[in-house]
Amino acid sequence: MEDKVSVVIPVHNAEKFISETIKSVREQTYGNFEIILCENNSDDSTGEILSAISDPKIKVLTLTDVEDAAGARNAGVDAAEGRFIAFLDADDLWKSEKLEKQIAFMKEKGAKFSFTGYEFADENAIPNGRIVKVPETITYKEALKNTTIFTSTVMFDLTLIGKDEIKMPHIKSEDTALWWKILREGNKAFGLNENLTIYRRPGKSLSSNKFEAIKRIWHLYREWEKLPVLKSAYYFCGWAIRAVLRRI
Secondary structure, eight states: OTTOEEEEEEESSOTTTHHHHHHHHHTOSOOOEEEEEEEEOOOSSHHHHHHTOOOTTEEEEEESSOOSHHHHHHHHHHHOOSSEEEEOOTTOEEOTTHHHHHHHHHHHHTOSEEEEEEEEEOTTOOEEEEEEOOOSEEOHHHHHTOOOOOGGGOEEETTTSOGGGGOOOSSTTHHHHHHHHHHHTTOOEEEEEEEEEEEEOOTTOGGGOHHHHHHHHHHIIIIISOOOHHHHHHHHHHHHHHHHHHTO
16 A cells, blocks of 8 residues: 555564554554564463454464564565555554654655664653654764664665565674665665654663673674774774763
């Protein structure tokens, strides 16, 4: 359908959060969307929650042959029928006007790739006052030292970029690796500097493990981008400074 948005949500052991996440999409002021829930080998009650959903706008993909969030998201991209692809993690939330504002923004800019501002929240989705502002645009070299592009804010226009181009690699920090790949090819991402997403941060999540994050970003510089040590160190310092500033 024209201007339909396919919202791709990878779901693994998300029994605590997934109902609220789905609700935040259902309550969007922009109504032309489908939700694609990519259930990936959950061993809690997630499967039962999803099987109870009866909504023509929601597709549930039960995946048994994928091992990571990248594979789940890629399956969702394959199943998408919309012009736009929007990613949302199973524990994050959108403000009600997120889709409406971001689609209008992308049309205005002629953007194939966009992202928005967001705010940090605790496990109960209560914002803590830390709001991340985003630049008007971001290029490849800028993105290497500024990982401000947050997955649950990203949207692509499939009239301007192909599905195969937005498939995530099967590595840790697969989302950042994808942004870099797209930008490395000469594209730029457009930032809508409005707080439209709530980034829920459970206490024991992978993203909250700072040592693990350091290892992952360094691995991306050296193994994914094949950057020499000194250049990797330069970009890493920029990344570390901005990562700290986002949290204070």
